[in-house]
Amino acid sequence: MDMTFVEKLLAEYSDNKDVIPGQIVTVHPDHLLTHDNTAAIIQKITNELKEYGVHSKSLSIIVLDHVIPAASEKTAVNHKVIRDFVRTYDIKNFFDVGVGVCHQIVVEKGFALPGKIILGSDSHTCSYGAIGAFSSGIDRTEAASLMLTGETWLKVPNSIKINLQGKLQFGLSAKDMILHIIGDISASGANYCSVEYHGDVGQLSLDDRFTIANMGVEMGAKNAVFLVDDITTNYLNSIGISRSSYKPVFPDKNALYSKELEYNLSEIEPMVACPHSVDNVKPVSDIAGLDIQQCLIGTCTNGRLSDLRIVAQILKNKKIHPDTRLLILPASKNIYEGALKEGIIETLVRAGGIILPPGCGPCLGAHQGVLAPGERCLSTANRNFKGRMGCKEAEIYLASPATVAASAIYGKIIDPRKEMKK
């Protein structure tokens, strides 16, 4: 029987010859990601941990990133509880505050490999489809159970094939592309489904694929995946992982998809997701001129070196508008160091940007850069829900790093292409 990517992978992990959509299978994931929520997770199973211990010291990847450095006594205690847990149970893969955003770390440190299963108590765990892994978000309770048993159930999802055709035009990015797609298929358009990207994907770098896979959950997808090609293997080589240490999974030729969609990339223009949902997407030209009080560049969606390079190109020898604040978060310490080396940080600071520590920062409204009533923020993050950045009377618009950087100069949302050099 011909199978899609997810069917093939779940069949293999559940020791089945084949599986069909809707089937429930038991799997042992390769890794379990948790972050600041690890404290709440282990507090659910204090007695069980004492009695049975953790299932495996290397299953968990724990990254402190959501509220870093601690913003209150309560969050400081959470971090301390997690450090104590890591020490007591000899957890092998722990990354303390300042190393980076969890999803960036999972990819950067080589935990995400083609053909592997990674589950995480964070909805953007779907990001590792960029590398050809199956990865998906789960809740805290399930993470607690996985720590104890190392196994869980998954329902085999239907698969959607998205064919990308043509070339993105100058000044356009993966973010514009994924916003365009989500605007088209809606926030629930891929509910419960595995999304496979096919077609002219050779123009998309690993960073681009990361952005696109990251936003899979914003259309309801269980996972979103790019199949392994030279771009994947070259990236893995660059972080010291040889081709012989993983086994990519490819869909069969006659696999059955519940839906096939095609997008012409050459037609896409700069896009913005308007309040208060990610699928409320419009071309920048429709809302150009709207004033903004805060600009945010970073997060697990767009905080990579290639993003910061574009931002620095636009802001070189420029100043941001006096009525606008610009917050920038490199997605990891590695990226931060790269940006320092290339002079990017200097450019951004001189332009008036404020550099925040590598973490989730203002994205979830728990600390740093919270908005006031009536304010508007233009952000490279992945969510613009009402109240998301700490204030329900504020507005969040989502766009590409180029659009956010160019708009910061004017204090208004603008098409970035006129600020970019060919």
Place this chain on the structure above:
Amino acid sequence: MKIWKYGDNINTDMLFPGKYTYTCSTADEIKPHLLEDLDPSFSKNVKKGDILVTGKNFGCGSSREQPVIGLKAVGIKAIVAESYARIFYRAAINQGLILIECPEAVKAFSEGDHIELDIDNGKIIVGENKFSFPKLPKEILAIRDAGGLLAYTRSKLKKK
């Protein structure tokens, strides 16, 4: 019994604002903030046995499970929706909160209608109309019937 009616794409920030995710984890900490940015009257007036009727993609967004823990703790009998976001759906199974996916029932509901549920037999009566909804697979029912995932896991560990 009161029926709380909401629309499509009710996301996790509306159900429980992100700013509380790392300071509120227990049911008592969660309850006062439930649906805070969606319906400020909810947490003060919700009663045991109430039902939520909602549109498409209920619970979309974050993986935070506080909305599920909170809705279970205040005694919501069931949520009837046109559809759910998948992480929310899993979280509900894991906490033993009953979710019913039945778009026809949601569409048939109008303000003031009475709702009757027969969860074991997959039947729902909205006003004068009767609908059925599919039963959960047995593997999943086992988790819900054990009283949630942690209770299920505990009994599995004891047997080993």
